[in-house]
Amino acid sequence: METFTVAATFPQIKGQPHPAANKMEDMSGAVQKRKKFVVLGSAGQLGRDLCPRLPGEVVALTRADFDLTQREPPGEMLAKLAPVVVINCAAYNYVDRAESEPAAAFEVNAWAVKRLAVLCRDLGCTLVHFSTDYVFGLDAGRREPYGEADPPGPLSVYGLSKLSGEFMVRTHCPRNFVIRTCGLYGASGNGGKGGNFVETMLRLAREGKPLRVVADQVCTPSYTVHVAEAVVKLIQTDHFGMYHLTNAGSCSWHEFAQKIFALAGTNANLTTIRSAEYGSAARRPSFSVLANARYEALGFAKLPVWQDAVETYLRNRDKPR
Ligand SMILES: NC(=O)c1ccc[n+]([C@@H]2O[C@H](COP(=O)([O-])OP(=O)(O)OC[C@H]3O[C@@H](n4cnc5c(N)ncnc54)[C@H](OP(=O)(O)O)[C@@H]3O)[C@@H](O)[C@H]2O)c1
Numbered sequence: 001m002e003t004f005t006v007a008a009t010f011p012q013i014k015g016q017p018h019p020a021a022n023k024m025e026d027m028s029g030a031v032q033k034r035k036k037f038v039v040l041g042s043a044g045q046l047g048r049d050l051c052p053r054l055p056g057e058v059v060a061l062t063r064a065d066f067d068l069t070q071r072e073p074p075g076e077m078l079a080k081l082a083p084v085v086v087i088n089c090a091a092y093n094y095v096d097r098a099e100s101e102p103a104a105a106f107e108v109n110a111w112a113v114k115r116l117a118v119l120c121r122d123l124g125c126t127l128v129h130f131s132t133d134y135v136f137g138l139d140a141g142r143r144e145p146y147g148e149a150d151p152p153g154p155l156s157v158y159g160l161s162k163l164s165g166e167f168m169v170r171t172h173c174p175r176n177f178v179i180r181t182c183g184l185y186g187a188s189g190n191g192g193k194g195g196n197f198v199e200t201m202l203r204l205a206r207e208g209k210p211l212r213v214v215a216d217q218v219c220t221p222s223y224t225v226h227v228a229e230a231v232v233k234l235i236q237t238d239h240f241g242m243y244h245l246t247n248a249g250s251c252s253w254h255e256f257a258q259k260i261f262a263l264a265g266t267n268a269n270l271t272t273i274r275s276a277e278y279g280s281a282a283r284r285p286s287f288s289v290l291a292n293a294r295y296e297a298l299g300f301a302k303l304p305v306w307q308d309a310v311e312t313y314l315r316n317r318d319k320p321r
Pocket of ligand 1: 093
């Protein structure tokens, strides 16, 4: 368990400061009372970039501190910590493996989320939960970005387990933010997948391996730092509900790989492949671009376009964190 405190920042929403801003600072600007955040799955790639940006006291819990799959969630521990906001960055993220072990995926992504949502409701705290663009894909001809109100239709067990988790949160915890994001890459890499897409591409190119990357799956790869910054702004409002948060624009994974190599100045033996040839266990959406409509309607600026985001990532990756 790691605890740290960061200075509070309060964004203005449509010209009005969030009411908490007044409670948190006195006339001299000194912070009177800090909001307490408990972050689950804090060692994951989003968790690592989110924790240092949260405005208040942060209790960062890993799986060793708080395993979501325990039948009785460590409610006593959470009650003692008395958070104002619980942020669940933990998830079962093995998209292909979930096809053959659906129970494991549902245990973490749905049933554990239900227990957590009930606990948060009983403690009166806000629950921030993350979901995925893979809740979409069933309407194969779709080429318009999905809004929050569009009906989902997952193609995979992973997508279905995450969709179930969304409903668990929405059903059981009234103070909720359910945030769908997409194609995350961050400096710490995705533990379960052994690094992120950017690093995997650069490593394989360095090794001189021929790279065949799908050109028929279009989405918006998103930098965890940009998503984390937007999450921090959003959750300081009391505009609860469902949100899409990704970088702006869209590309295929092949276009993303091309951009990575161009920016890094790396020569790569890169060709395209169709998803059907690739032969993954799980089906993935051919188009799962998310419109950040509700976030932008609150008056917040668009997130940077994906090309700028990956450039920033490549610039930042070697800096000390
Ligand atoms: N990665 C993406 O491309 C992507 C895309 C769309 C949406 N999302 C969603 O965004 C959120 C964050 O994803 P991420 O990429 O940061 O994931 P990540 O790097 O895989 O991190 C997930 C974390 O959850 C922990 N965890 C797994 N099972 C747990 C359990 N039973 N109890 C407690 N902790 C557990 C993992 O711990 P261990 O390391 O010990 O396993 C890991 O630290 C997730 O909800 C994910 O579904 C991700």
